[in-house]
Amino acid sequence: MGSKDFFALLVSRSVEIIDREGLRRKIASRRSLRVKLGVDPTTPDLHLGHAVPLRMLRSFQDAGHQAVLIIGDFTGQIGDPSGKLAARRQLTASETKANERTYRAQIGTILDLRRTEVRRNSEWFGRMRLAEFLALLAKFPLKSAWEREDFQARLRAGRAVYLHEAMYHVLQAYDSVAVRADVELGSLDQRLNLLAGRELGSRLGRIVQDVVLLPYLIGLDGREKMSKTAGNTINLRDSARDMFGKVMSILDALIANYAALAAWLPPERVRGIERRLKAGENPRDVKIEVAEAVAERYHGAAEARRARSAFLSLFSKRERDVAMPGVTLPRRAYAPLELLVAIHAARSVSDARRLLRGGALEVDGERIVPGGRTVLIRRGSVIRVGKKRFWRVR
Amino acid sequence: MGSKDFFALLVSRSVEIIDREGLRRKIASRRSLRVKLGVDPTTPDLHLGHAVPLRMLRSFQDAGHQAVLIIGDFTGQIGDPSGKLAARRQLTASETKANERTYRAQIGTILDLRRTEVRRNSEWFGRMRLAEFLALLAKFPLKSAWEREDFQARLRAGRAVYLHEAMYHVLQAYDSVAVRADVELGSLDQRLNLLAGRELGSRLGRIVQDVVLLPYLIGLDGREKMSKTAGNTINLRDSARDMFGKVMSILDALIANYAALAAWLPPERVRGIERRLKAGENPRDVKIEVAEAVAERYHGAAEARRARSAFLSLFSKRERDVAMPGVTLPRRAYAPLELLVAIHAARSVSDARRLLRGGALEVDGERIVPGGRTVLIRRGSVIRVGKKRFWRVR
Numbered sequence: 001m002g003s004k005d006f007f008a009l010l011v012s013r014s015v016e017i018i019d020r021e022g023l024r025r026k027i028a029s030r031r032s033l034r035v036k037l038g039v040d041p042t043t044p045d046l047h048l049g050h051a052v053p054l055r056m057l058r059s060f061q062d063a064g065h066q067a068v069l070i071i072g073d074f075t076g077q078i079g080d081p082s083g084k085l086a087a088r089r090q091l092t093a094s095e096t097k098a099n100e101r102t103y104r105a106q107i108g109t110i111l112d113l114r115r116t117e118v119r120r121n122s123e124w125f126g127r128m129r130l131a132e133f134l135a136l137l138a139k140f141p142l143k144s145a146w147e148r149e150d151f152q153a154r155l156r157a158g159r160a161v162y163l164h165e166a167m168y169h170v171l172q173a174y175d176s177v178a179v180r181a182d183v184e185l186g187s188l189d190q191r192l193n194l195l196a197g198r199e200l201g202s203r204l205g206r207i208v209q210d211v212v213l214l215p216y217l218i219g220l221d222g223r224e225k226m227s228k229t230a231g232n233t234i235n236l237r238d239s240a241r242d243m244f245g246k247v248m249s250i251l252d253a254l255i256a257n258y259a260a261l262a263a264w265l266p267p268e269r270v271r272g273i274e275r276r277l278k279a280g281e282n283p284r285d286v287k288i289e290v291a292e293a294v295a296e297r298y299h300g301a302a303e304a305r306r307a308r309s310a311f312l313s314l315f316s317k318r319e320r321d322v323a324m325p326g327v328t329l330p331r332r333a334y335a336p337l338e339l340l341v342a343i344h345a346a347r348s349v350s351d352a353r354r355l356l357r358g359g360a361l362e363v364d365g366e367r368i369v370p371g372g373r374t375v376l377i378r379r380g381s382v383i384r385v386g387k388k389r390f391w392r393v394r
Numbered sequence: 395m396g397s398k399d400f401f402a403l404l405v406s407r408s409v410e411i412i413d414r415e416g417l418r419r420k421i422a423s424r425r426s427l428r429v430k431l432g433v434d435p436t437t438p439d440l441h442l443g444h445a446v447p448l449r450m451l452r453s454f455q456d457a458g459h460q461a462v463l464i465i466g467d468f469t470g471q472i473g474d475p476s477g478k479l480a481a482r483r484q485l486t487a488s489e490t491k492a493n494e495r496t497y498r499a500q501i502g503t504i505l506d507l508r509r510t511e512v513r514r515n516s517e518w519f520g521r522m523r524l525a526e527f528l529a530l531l532a533k534f535p536l537k538s539a540w541e542r543e544d545f546q547a548r549l550r551a552g553r554a555v556y557l558h559e560a561m562y563h564v565l566q567a568y569d570s571v572a573v574r575a576d577v578e579l580g581s582l583d584q585r586l587n588l589l590a591g592r593e594l595g596s597r598l599g600r601i602v603q604d605v606v607l608l609p610y611l612i613g614l615d616g617r618e619k620m621s622k623t624a625g626n627t628i629n630l631r632d633s634a635r636d637m638f639g640k641v642m643s644i645l646d647a648l649i650a651n652y653a654a655l656a657a658w659l660p661p662e663r664v665r666g667i668e669r670r671l672k673a674g675e676n677p678r679d680v681k682i683e684v685a686e687a688v689a690e691r692y693h694g695a696a697e698a699r700r701a702r703s704a705f706l707s708l709f710s711k712r713e714r715d716v717a718m719p720g721v722t723l724p725r726r727a728y729a730p731l732e733l734l735v736a737i738h739a740a741r742s743v744s745d746a747r748r749l750l751r752g753g754a755l756e757v758d759g760e761r762i763v764p765g766g767r768t769v770l771i772r773r774g775s776v777i778r779v780g781k782k783r784f785w786r787v788r
Contacts, residue, residue, distance in 0.1 A: 074525070128524040131468070142548065145557060146540045155537065163539060163564065164531035170557065338653035 003027050006063045012267045013056060013260075015214040018198065019343040023210040024298055026182060027063075028277055035060045036181035036209070038121075038172060040072035041099035046106045047227035047233035048262045048294070051216045053185045053263045060183075068179050069107070069115045075171050091096075106236045109298060111264040115152040117179075124178045125171065125308035139203045140196070142150045145169070148192055150344050169193045173200040186215050189225070217261045221331070221378055222251040231333055231376050234262065244307035245365025247291035249380050251282040255290055263293035273344045288312075311365055316385065323385055327383070327391040333374040336361060397421050400457045406661045407450060407654075410607040412592065416574050417604040420576060429454045430603070431573035432515075432566060433501075434470035435493035441627035442656045442688070443620035444609045447579045448504040449658045456576075461510045462573050463492055463501070468519040469565050485664035500630045501581055511573075519565065520570045530564055533597045534590070537565070542586060543686045563587045567594040572755065575603045582607050583619070604669045611655045615725070615772055624726055625770050628656065634693035638701035641685035641758025644749060644773055646677040649684055657687035670770040680754055682706075720788040721777070730755060739779040755781045 001009070009026050018021055026033055039050065046285040060066045061355055077092070085124060096305045100120075102112065132381060145151075145166040154161055169192055176197035177183055186194045194211040216225040219232025227252065234246045244350075250258060260270045288308065294352050295304035325345050333343065337352050346352035352362045355361060356370040362384040363375050377383075395403070395630075401421050420427055431451045433444065471486070492513075498507065499542045539545075539560040548555055563586055567717035570578055570591035580588045588605040595602045610619045611707075613626025616643050620627050628640045644652060649671060654664045671680055682702065689698035713717065721737050723775055728736065734755060749755060750764040756778040757769050775787040 015445050077525075125524055130519050130522040130524065130527050131471075133524050133527065134558045137561065138556050140557045142540065142545065142555045142557050146536065151536065161536045162532050163534045163536050164528045166536050166557070166560075167528060270545070375440065377774065 003030060003063075006059075009059065009267070010056075010212060012213070013027075013059075015215050016191075016211075018211040021031040022205065022208075023183060023212070026210065033060070033065045033182040034068050034117075034180055036068045036070060036073075036176055036179055037067050037105065037186070038072050038175055038184075040076035040200065041066065041097075041103055042076050043228045044102045045228065045233070045235045045237060046103065047226055047228070047235045049187075049233065050216050050218070051110055051236065051264075052217055052261050053187060054107060056185050056212065058111050059114055060185075061112055061377075062082050062144050066179060067111060069111065069116050070122045070179065071174075072172075073100060073120045073174075075121040075168065081366045093230045109236060110346070114236070119179060120172070121175050121178070124174070132317060136174060136200070137167075139200060142171055146194075169196040170200075172386055173197040176209050177201060177206055179206060180207050182207060183210050183212060185212050185214065187216055216279065218254055218257060220246055220249055220376070222254060231374075232313070232378075234294070236298060240303040240307040241310055242290045242296040242366050243295045243298065244304070246310050247294050247380075248287055248311060248376055249364050250287070251380075252277075252287070254285060257289055258294065259290045263290055263297060265290075265293055270359060276340045314362075314365065321375045326394040328394050330375050331377055331379060333376050335374055336372060339363075339368075339375055339377070339383070340385065343383060343385075343391055345383075345389065345391075356384060395457060397424060397457075400453075403453065403661070404450075404606060407453075407608070408606050409609050410585075410590070410605075412605040412607075414600075416604070417577065418517060420604065425787055426459075427454070427459045427576040428462050428511075428574055429459050430464060430570055430573055430578070430625070432464040432466050432469075432569060435491075435496070435497055435614045436470050437622045438496045439495045439622065439629045439631060440497065441620055441622070441629045443613070443627065443628065444583075445658075446467075446608050446611055446655050447581060448501060450606065452505050454579075455506055455509055463505065463510050463512045464569050464573065465497065465512065465514045466566075466569075467494060467514045467563065468516040497643050500682045513573060515569050515572070516566070518568070521754050522724075527564075527767035529593070530568060531561075533594060534564055538586075540608060544583075558622065559760070563590040564594075567591040570603050571598060571600055572594055574601050574602060576726060577606060577658075579606050579608065581610055583610070586707055609655060612648055612651060614640055614643060616648060625768075628688070628694065628755060634689040634697040634701040635704055637689045637692065638685045638705050638759050640700070641688050642681055643758050643772055643776075644681070644704060645774075646671075646681070648778045649677060652688065657684055657691060659684075659687055708756075708759065719785055721785040722788045723771050725771055725787070729768055730764065730766060733769055733771070733777070734779065735759075737777060737779075737785055739777075739783065739785075749773050749779060 005149070007024050009224060010023070011020075032301075032310055035057060037053050056219040057067050057069070060128075070159075103325075107113065134264055148228070150167075151161045172193040173196035175181075177200055184194050184197055190212075190331045191213055194213070197210055198209050198211055218224070219226035219230050220234070221230065221232040234243055238246070247258060247262065256270055259265045259273045260267070265273075273286055273290070277283060288311075291305045291311075292308050295307045314321045329342060337349065340346045340352040340355060341349065346355055353370065356368070359367055361368040363377070364381050379393060383393065401418050404417070404421075405414075405568070427489070429451060431447050434510040438643055440721055451461050469559070498512075501507065507594045517784070545555045545560075566587040567590035575591070578591055579590050585605075588603075588607070592603050592605055613620035613624050614628070615624065615626040617628060618624040628637055633651065641656065650664055650668045653659045653667045654661070657771070659667075666686070667680055671677060685705075686702050687700045689701045693701075723736060730750055734749060736741065740749055747764065747770060753761055755762040757771070758775055762769055771787055771788060777785045777787070
């Protein structure tokens with residue numbers, strides 16, 4: 001891909017580029033750019049929301065640039081306040097370390113790790129003295145920390161914001177200086193943090209990074225950004241069958257969005273999907289195609305095809321669809337037993353236990369085991385009990 | 395002095411005690427308390443404003459308590475934002491070190507340094523790691539840093555506040571934890587910083603310090619707190635004659651205030667002075683008494699008496715007072731040459747230079763030398779040129 005085409009791809013896949021003209025020139029110079037992406041090891045499971053900037057980083061990599069992946073093992077212990085409604089519990093060093101171990105394998109399904117410079121920010125922050133840090137703080141106005149929209153939202157909601165959280169953007173900014181980033185990638189809610197990196201570079205007379213802001217992936221609930229907290233994720237470690245089933249449960253309005261951000265289909269194919277939907281093609285058929293493309297990204301074509309067949313044989317036969325009763329349930333997470341009782345699929349709690357133990361419960365194509373985690377119920381979720389009983393959540 | 399009398403003295407000399415009942419009990423326990431006072435070596439000259447908490451610390455010392463004096467050689471490099479209208483220039487380590495050398499001698503005229511635990515806060519902050527500091531920040535709400543009245547005043551005036559300044563109270567608070575302070579002394583504009591020390595002790599489950607807030611000494615301009623920035627100081631290193639002359643230039647309304655805070659006269663003597671003024675005694679006579687008491691505090695009785703005689707022989711003879719012309723001058727700091735020209739005492743600039751070189755210029759009893767510092771002109775200032783020419787500023 002020529003540098004011109006690559007820049008066009010960047011533009012089409014991002015929400016905002018700062019500064020756009022600067023980045024265009026950097027890319028046209030054909031110099032290998034240092035492209036930074038930071039991830040905090042705050043959860044052991046990465047999901048397709050995390051994958052959006054990772055895919056973009058891979059695109060840079062494929063265009064011959066140097067990917068610099070920062071594992072925020074130091075900052076992860078503070079917790080990025082961006083977009084959060086409450087102060088994050090501070091993780092311990094051993095928690096972040098455990099999470100980090102599971103990261104590389106998951107990230108390796110997207111990035112080429114052999115060509116990636118992986119750094120931990122404890123490398124520089126672990127030995128940083130207070131005096132050095134205060135000198136950094138002197139470069140940042142208190143006002144801009146205070147006026148962050150996420151902080152103000154928390155304060156309006158009567159929740160506290162603590163001083164250490166107001167340091168997060170400073171630390172992330174310094175990461176950029178430490179690795180000499182030419183470009184930083186992040187999602188839209190990271191805007192202030194990434195701009196801080198740009199400003200710090202400029203104030204210290206160092207490299208001034210350009211900023212590529214990427215769209216969010218909306219979660220399975222169709223409302224909130226995909227996140228572990230919202231419990232609306234498709235995880236990188238989900239099986240092909242789970243991925244397929246979960247994509248099938250999204251709102252029709254999100255199909256093109258998932259085609260672009262979850263399946264990471266090329267822009268022209270996404271536009272094709274948009275056209276077909278507009279022309280009146282059955283959204284369900286298009287969704288099946290997107291679901292297969294998502295599963296294929298992470299599990300290969302053969303697995304994706306099998307996931308599709310399994311889904312169709314269970315849920316898609318016309319007769320079943322017609323016979324499927326609707327059930328109205330508050331959309332939230334349920335314990336498996338509780339769910340069986342709520343839809344009146346079991347005559348008693350002990351009956352429900354027996355059903356669970358027998359593997360009779362499936363939600364959106366995923367088998368629910370006894371003692372397993374809670375199940376998120378969404379509009380359109382399909383609940384199966386045994387071979388023949390199906391409910392669709394209204 | 396009994397512990398009860400000592401507590402009564404504290405109450406009479408302070409503006410606020412937090413918590414008063416707690417401190418009363420601590421003092422009644424007859425345990426030797428650790429009493430903390432912090433000073434930042436941001437200027438080589440201490441003045442009578444600094445002396446107020448130092449005198450109070452001496453009173454604690456005399457009552458058998460342990461004085462802990464903290465030289466803020468680390469925090470001095472940030473600059474206490476309290477009550478400041480602009481971000482303070484950050485001092486270098488060598489500047490704070492140079493200032494610190496002059497401190498001990500000056501402080502030694504008030505405190506008994508042999509019985510004082512003198513600490514520098516670089517002792518703990520110099521080796522503090524970023525991670526430890528962030529753990530401290532997690533104990534403080536962003537809101538209370540933001541809402542500081544001094545910060546808000548600066549922001550309203552369109553001036554910036556930087557993040558490192560919002561750390562000052564955290565650092566001062568940690569000083570209290572580091573030295574296990576039972577009590578901290580400070581002036582009223584230090585209220586938030588001292589309360590932060592109280593809160594941090596409580597949040598860390600350590601000693602909870604009580605707080606004794608002292609009144610300000612108003613400067614020679616009669617308006618602002620005595621401070622180097624306002625240029626309205628009586629310095630600890632001023633000669634007896636300068637101290638005397640400067641006190642003679644204060645507004646009559648401040649006489650009792652100076653009796654209490656500058657001369658540190660016992661409360662009953664201050665009350666006596668208030669009564670005499672109220673009864674119509676000539677304020678000038680009372681002021682002479684207070685001026686002598688101030689000079690005596692720092693230079694002994696003999697020197698103070700000489701300063702008084704010198705002042706009276708120059709300025710106080712009725713005939714001169716009557717013959718002294720008034721001059722209206724904008725009240726500000728003047729270069730010596732400029733001043734001679736402004737009052738038309740010299741026929742030309744070269745004439746003014748000659749007068750200066752000859753030692754002909756005195757303001758408020760202080761000889762002004764050529765190339766010396768600027769001279770603050772106040773309402774009531776007396777300017778002498780040569781032996782016989784006097785002007786009083788209206």
